[in-house]
Amino acid sequence: MENAPEEGIEPTTRGPLVTDPPSTRRNIHVEPKARKKRNRLEFETTLDENASPDSHEALGPDDRQLRPLPKKISHVRSAQFVHGVPSGAPSLEHADQLLRDVASNALAVLAEGVQPDLPDWTQDKEHDEEDDDPVGDGQDEASNIQVTTPTPTLSKPPVPVSPPIWAESRQEVCESVEYFRCYHSGVYSKDNIVKGYLLGAYSASRDVFRHDGKLIISHGGGKSESIIIVRGGPNRYQTDQDQEASDKTVRALLKTWKDRRPIVLLADDKYALFPCDLTSGRYTYVVLGLYWISHAWAECQSARDGSGRVVRWKFAFQWCEGQGDPWWLPQEMKDTMCLTKGLSHTANTGGNPSIRCDKCQEQSPFVYTQGWMCLNPHCDVFWSIDGEDPKQLDYREEFLSLLPQKFERLPDITPVRVMVSPGGVTTTYACSRGWHCSKCGRLSCRYKWEHWECSNCKYTHAVNGRVRSPKEFWHQQPPKAFLHSQVRKDSGIITCRLEPINLGGNKGFTNRLTFILPHGRGKIHLILGTPLSNRDADEIFRLYQEQASTGELKLRRYPLRNVARGLLLTNYFSQNSGEPYQYVGGSGQTVPFSEAPDCVRRALALIKERSSLALCTDIPFNEILSAGYMERQKMSFHSDSEKGLGPIVGSLSLGSAALMHFRPHVSAEAPKAKCTHALTLVLRHGDVLIMDGDGVQKYYEHTVVPMNFRIAATARCIGSA
Numbered sequence: 158m159e160n161a162p163e164e165g166i167e168p169t170t171r172g173p174l175v176t177d178p179p180s181t182r183r184n185i186h187v188e189p190k191a192r193k194k195r196n197r198l199e200f201e202t203t204l205d206e207n208a209s210p211d212s213h214e215a216l217g218p219d220d221r222q223l224r225p226l227p228k229k230i231s232h233v234r235s236a237q238f239v240h241g242v243p244s245g246a247p248s249l250e251h252a253d254q255l256l257r258d259v260a261s262n263a264l265a266v267l268a269e270g271v272q273p274d275l276p277d278w279t280q281d282k283e284h285d286e287e288d289d290d291p292v293g294d295g296q297d298e299a300s301n302i303q304v305t306t307p308t309p310t311l312s313k314p315p316v317p318v319s320p321p322i323w324a325e326s327r328q329e330v331c332e333s334v335e336y337f338r339c340y341h342s343g344v345y346s347k348d349n350i351v352k353g354y355l356l357g358a359y360s361a362s363r364d365v366f367r368h369d370g371k372l373i374i375s376h377g378g379g380k381s382e383s384i385i386i387v388r389g390g391p392n393r394y395q396t397d398q399d400q401e402a403s404d405k406t407v408r409a410l411l412k413t414w415k416d417r418r419p420i421v422l423l424a425d426d427k428y429a430l431f432p433c434d435l436t437s438g439r440y441t442y443v444v445l446g447l448y449w450i451s452h453a454w455a456e457c458q459s460a461r462d463g464s465g466r467v468v469r470w471k472f473a474f475q476w477c478e479g480q481g482d483p484w485w486l487p488q489e490m491k492d493t494m495c496l497t498k499g500l501s502h503t504a505n506t507g508g509n510p511s512i513r514c515d516k517c518q519e520q521s522p523f524v525y526t527q528g529w530m531c532l533n534p535h536c537d538v539f540w541s542i543d544g545e546d547p548k549q550l551d552y553r554e555e556f557l558s559l560l561p562q563k564f565e566r567l568p569d570i571t572p573v574r575v576m577v578s579p580g581g582v583t584t585t586y587a588c589s590r591g592w593h594c595s596k597c598g599r600l601s602c603r604y605k606w607e608h609w610e611c612s613n614c615k616y617t618h619a620v621n622g623r624v625r626s627p628k629e630f631w632h633q634q635p636p637k638a639f640l641h642s643q644v645r646k647d648s649g650i651i652t653c654r655l656e657p658i659n660l661g662g663n664k665g666f667t668n669r670l671t672f673i674l675p676h677g678r679g680k681i682h683l684i685l686g687t688p689l690s691n692r693d694a695d696e697i698f699r700l701y702q703e704q705a706s707t708g709e710l711k712l713r714r715y716p717l718r719n720v721a722r723g724l725l726l727t728n729y730f731s732q733n734s735g736e737p738y739q740y741v742g743g744s745g746q747t748v749p750f751s752e753a754p755d756c757v758r759r760a761l762a763l764i765k766e767r768s769s770l771a772l773c774t775d776i777p778f779n780e781i782l783s784a785g786y787m788e789r790q791k792m793s794f795h796s797d798s799e800k801g802l803g804p805i806v807g808s809l810s811l812g813s814a815a816l817m818h819f820r821p822h823v824s825a826e827a828p829k830a831k832c833t834h835a836l837t838l839v840l841r842h843g844d845v846l847i848m849d850g851d852g853v854q855k856y857y858e859h860t861v862v863p864m865n866f867r868i869a870a871t872a873r874c875i876g877s878a
């Protein structure tokens with residue numbers, strides 16, 4: 158199995174995905190006429206002793222500039238699908254059999270009175286839109302990498318204490334805290350409110366770390382020079398562009414500033430202004446604490462390609478009092494601060510006038526010692542002092558002073574640990590998330606099935622659950638209106654008539670659905686489970702759960718690949734048995750069948766039995782990859798095309814239903830737009846799927862998206878190709 162061709166998922170510290178065409182760029186050139194004309198300045202000093210941050214507001218986001226965001230491109234392209242076109246429609250009796258299967262499932266559900274309230278994340282409209290997919294199937298996405306050279310790290314002292322919340326990889330952060338869940342941007346917002354802001358390598362002129370970090374000035378909002386790596390196509394170069402108050406990230410930052418909401422600041426070990434060396438302790442990401450935005454204003458900067466200037470928004474973040482002193486301060490400094498509290502940093506609170514521009518009538522803060530200037534990017538006299546472009550700018554000391562503030566109640570930023578499992582279910586989304594180690598502060602992904610374990614000090618935390626029954630998933634309806642499959646009309650795939658299979662003994666009959674791929678590329682068979690034939694599958698499902706929860710079956714999330722900032726783990730748990738299989742975890746993680754738990758051996762036997770009945774020949778499967786999916790986990794697009802693999806792959810589905818999508822490989826010949834799902838199958842408990850032929854892997858890739866908790870056992874023939 159080979160992972161899908163990789164997109165460049167280089168988590169950047171600044172800037173969301175940039176997709177605006179370069180033509181939208183608007184470099185600022187102040188007309189000489191406007192420069193000569195001197196503004197009539199109207200001073201409106203807004204500060205007083207009791208001033209709240211609101212009363213300092215000088216340059217607010219102009220609501221008239223706000224435009225609706227473009228609608229998010231939907232990943233669901235159901236409109237392009239039509240029902241499969243069978244080469245011969247199923248006979249009435251086969252259709253009848255299918256209906257009877259479905260009806261008997263439904264009756265069994267009713268008889269048991271099992272109608273659990275199962276969340277189905279594939280249909281969950283509330284699913285967090287901004288929770289980026291780190292792997293990214295690349296349907297509609299491109300990632301950008303900033304190309305700015307990072308500021309060299311000067312020699313700094315090590316951190317005086319272990320940071321209270323830290324991580325080695327971005328995935329650990331995104332999976333463990335609620336306030337930073339994006340892989341591609343330095344600003345995480347939800348519902349137009351910024352929750353977290355990451356300070357990283359790409360500092361700009363006039364970025365500031367003052368008052369021991371109680372005042373931080375940074376630039377936010379993306380649109381910087383970057384390389385956009387497009388899956389299956391040539392990379393694109395993105396020039397620096399103007400930021401607009403209406404850009405998604407800037408807009409959210411401005412709203413958060415206006416609402417005076419606390420946000421969490423994080424820093425990575427490349428943030429040059431941080432006073433301590435974070436690399437000394439593998440502290441790649443640290444949570445600094447809660448801040449609020451005390452000022453927001455627009456600046457001009459030279460475009461990196463030398464083609465003019467671009468507008469950049471700057472934000473001043475001030476430490477929220479009431480959360481103690483910053484953890485990175487040495488104890489002596491904290492002691493001194495205690496003595497001088499209230500004196501040192503708030504000495505000057507009265508010198509921050511807002512000034513109204515006589516040209517645009519907007520107020521701008523008095524930021525720079527060189528003089529006041531209008532900071533409304535839409536004003537003719539934006540960024541000019543006395544009609545001249547400012548050459549050098551320094552902040553006014555008054556502007557950098559800490560402002561009075563009052564927060565009634567600050568949120569707790571330490572991630573909460575999952576303590577109880579609702580209804581004894583330990584495969585919920587919450588259970589798949591990372592956690593915070595109370596012993597050493599490290600954030601870790603949930604990488605072991607049987608419990609949470611700190612990746613640093615190995616401290617563990619377990620939650621007891623119960624074994625789930627397949628009946629809990631019978632009522633599931635796939636989100637699309639079809640029973641077993643959907644074939645795209647122009648895919649060339651032929652759906653064959655249903656074939657009955659005698660399962661022998663007292664197991665009765667089932668049906669086989671076969672799809673013939675075009676140009677002799679192979680076949681895909683779906684052998685349906687039935688209530689009668691599923692007794693083995695039910696037992697295997699139970700065994701899998703028991704043996705995984707005790708750790709006898711070592712289900713793990715293995716590194717998918719090394720990204721620049723730490724490991725990226727798969728979004729499912731797995732374990733390989735039998736012959737070594739390179740793809741997941743490397744072949745070293747394989748357990749020989751003689752040592753494999755019962756669940757694996759029984760799954761292998763069932764797959765062998767069903768595939769030999771369906772294909773009328775014995776398949777020498779000698780490897781099983783067991784995959785465990787908690788809610789919202791999935792296996793991204795890939796193909797099983799590792800060298801030495803035999804042409805037949807068979808898999809057994811257990812637990813929740815899943816959608817399996819096939820699409821042609823993305824290549825220069827098959828541009829991205831055409832690579833929609835050619836075939837979608839619904840895999841249910843007890844179903845066995847067979848991919849038959851090299852061409853299935855060579856010309857197609859597949860993904861599996863379970864609707865809820867699911868186990869799959871996939872068998873291959875290794876070393877037989």
Ligand SMILES: O=C(O)CCC(=O)C(=O)O
Nearest residue numbers: 158782792808861869871
């Ligand atoms: O059925 C599943 O969950 C995924 C199987 C699969 O694609 C694989 O193991 O390669």
